[in-house]
Amino acid sequence: MTPVPAGTPVDLRSDTVTRPDARMRDAMARAEVADDVLDGDPTMRTLEESVAHRLGTEDALWVPSGSMGNLIALCVHLERGDRFFAPDRAHVLDQEVGTAAWLAGGLPRVLPWSEGPGTPSPSDVTRAVAHGGPYFALRDRLLCLENTHNAAGGTVTTVEQHRRLVGAAHAAGLLVHLDGARLWNAAVALGVSPADLAAGADTVLVCLSKGLGAPVGSVLAGGTAFVREARRVRKMLGGGIRQGGVLAAAGLVALERADRLAEDHHHARLLAAGLAERGWKTGIPQTNIVVLPADDAPHTVSLLARRGILTLPTDVGVRMITHGDVSRRDVLRVIESFPPPV
Template sequence: MINYLSDTITLPTDAMMQSIQEAKLGDDVYGQDETVNHLEEFAAKLTGKEAACFMPSGTMANLASIMAYCPRGTKALVGDESDIYIFEAGGASVCGGIMYEPIRTQSDGSLSIEDLTNAIPIDKNDPQFALPALICLENTHNRCGGKALSLDYLSEIKRFGDENHIPIYMDGARVFNAALSLGVDIKEITQHVDSLQFCLSKGLSAPVGSIVSGTKQHINEVRRIRKMLGGGMRQAGILAAPALVALQTMIDRLTEDHQKAKRLAKELEAIDGIEVETKDVHSNIIMFKIINENFTWKSFLEAAEKNNVIFSEMGYGRIRAVIHRHITDDDITSTIKIIKEILHSNIIKAY
């Protein structure tokens, strides 16, 4: 099976599995797991922040961070195409009494300053309005095809946040992909946000977990909320050890995923009945559409899976392919061959 469903399907490396056997363990709720402590210190330094907290998942990392910033009855400004808004079950509203205000997502994944400005009440003393307490960004942006936010934009949004006394939080699940796409050190991105989370179990291939990094004050509050949400873990070094190996060994190889994504997009673009823009491929995510009248996106996905290729649908009839370290050059060659055969065979049947 050639599986483009997500980079979350990546399996840990042999070195990660070996690290579990050698991990020094303790009770992480009491701060006594040496391996978790080492991971958090390493992650904080890597992202240029004061502190970090190991989280069971990116969803909990986002939820705990939003709740740490936003008192009940305030609002978080989120992209209307963001994972936080669409794919995380309304957690901040359910658990934190926080209002999401969806802001129109631009094609590059950004939220315009004009739209953000319009989300701030002119009279902040008017009791009718929920006040914005946080701006949430996503980088790279999943539903915009893995696009990386530009450094100029990040600088602009940070300045806007400071002027309006609203912190900037980044859902940076694939932020290392963003840094490699832009050709910069991760700190060139993180300097423009007050805090962020990044995923360890996507392209980095660790089995479980995400990191929140930010100020010591923010991380202390995130840690408290993690406990409240049921995310306090005991001998979590078993999970932290492979995560540390991932950060130490797997970041640079993400470039290979980007290169393969560009190759796949270019070859898809050459197929009659496929619509894809290679210039829109910034990282490891490709979005394409089927423009063959014999197929809907659903029937195409079903036909592909019957031929041992798995994609996902990402709204508006778009099909998503995510490249990860288990996708080989031969897999891409086979994928293109299979897609051509699927489309060609159904055209023949139609006539």
Template sequence: MTASTPVPLIADLRSDTVTTPTPEMREAMAQAQVGDDVYGEDPTVNALQAEVARLTGHEAGLFMPSGSMTNQAAIAVHTRRGEEVICAEGSHIYEWELGMMAAFSGVVPRFVPAPLGVPAPEDVRRAVLRSPHQSPSGMISLENTHNKAGGTVIPLDVLAAIRAVADAEGLPLHLDGARVFNAATALNVPLHDITRHFGTVSVCLSKGLGAPVGSVLVGSRAHMKEAHRYRKMLGGGMRQAGILAAAALVALRDVPARLREDHRRTRQLAEALVNAGFDVDLAAVQTNIIYAALPDAQARVDAWAARGVRASALGHDRVRFVLHHQVSDEALEGAIAVLTA
């Protein structure tokens, strides 16, 4: 193979956002009925919003380009400037959303410990501030599954207990549900058993579900009316967005049933890595994400890419692998052969 010959791709494990639309998604996109969504006139977007609201047990939904936007719109809805957002350490709303809670809403995070991504309800309660000498608590936000902890799942009893804290303290509770379908699959419960505990939920459609673009924020009709204004402020009005919503509806219909296989393959890869001497915490491998502690992470990732397997180096000594519905058993076997060679 010459230097100019492309390396055949065995598996792209950088993220579950790398999936491409399925033929069924592309057909739905081609046939989608559309209108101006900023005016609320796109029938396919309206159908998507209604379906996600139904699945999550909420009144209404609002389609946006990204999960970062839905999260930040929810923060803007629930808080006032100068308040704090109580969240688990390592939360996406802080780690990967570029300080937007401060830049857009004028609020700051108050972190609580979260072993394996699960904050203790008592720690959440202790984080609530009412002193006139400190920034007051404005809301509580959870992430399920918790990306940085390894795709870990918050148990239902913990969710219920944190909801009780939020109710007792009079605070809104938001869920960053970027991979909430993965959480429901791991817990073997309907989606609404998780999402019913929250006032607002961000549901990503382009990660585990494999749609090309978008997330839906769900909550009360009043909250979605306010969030619509923040979406407009953030530049999230997409006009004839039914083309994207059509693919998302197919993803909602077809992909959740495949997530269990993603989780099985993830566990298979994690165990193969451990057997090959990688430093992987198997207790954190609960859904479709694996983190491995590895010196010279970028050099190792570059070497694997040269052999057809893509992963993500996060910092100098951490590598992330993410499984998705377009990684087959055959591709996984090829990836394991490369990674453990």
């Protein structure tokens, strides 16, 4: 990725802040394009087929953002008034402006983290589903999973945990949507393929604009019939694009760089270990997200910003995300800039 010039802020607010480098910009400039709404764009189609292959699904659809991809999946899976389930503090619950209820018409129910931060248990799913009842009872339709779980600190759901959760959901008559915005991170951390972590899910959302470093774009994958309907819903939401190959070309370059996410994970562990030595209470991150418990997170974030370190406050502390534009030297600078814990 593009190196950060000396003296500029170290931006740890998100892995979405990465900037396309010369190779990615060149691929965008040279992309073969057509009107994707009217005729289909050849470079876009290549990207969609590549992601579908990597996830083990029949087809896939490029979308401008992960939030739109999740919303499209819920719109297709749910009818108005249906209930869906998701782990506590899931992105579809807390970070997508309520569109799951507002536009998809779904009523959410939160599942606890019974199998570790960010991960419910199969028994949680089984117990939550209502069977039978009068015609006016809620219909339970969908389980939404998230891997990695952002708010839990980038925690990973293993292949076995995913398999058991999908099995419990399907046994209870639920569909399964996987919000895999950072599924690439989970796959690299576990040393497995993205398809292993998506197996059995009816639909999967993956982002290209986070750790993989594309400037924009996510991909929603599933069966052929689902993608056909998802394309219609994307258009309803204003997501139809024209010469999308310019953006898809960046996504194709990004896909080639998934293995380098291991470097981001290493930098996150280096950051956490350094801050622990300075007295901060932090665990060992599983991927590229470090969350520090802090009583006054906004104050700490403001202080760090004055020292050239950009972070974000959360409801539990300060969040930092390593990415391709953050070097080892940047990480050491962040550690040195941190105030002592209060």
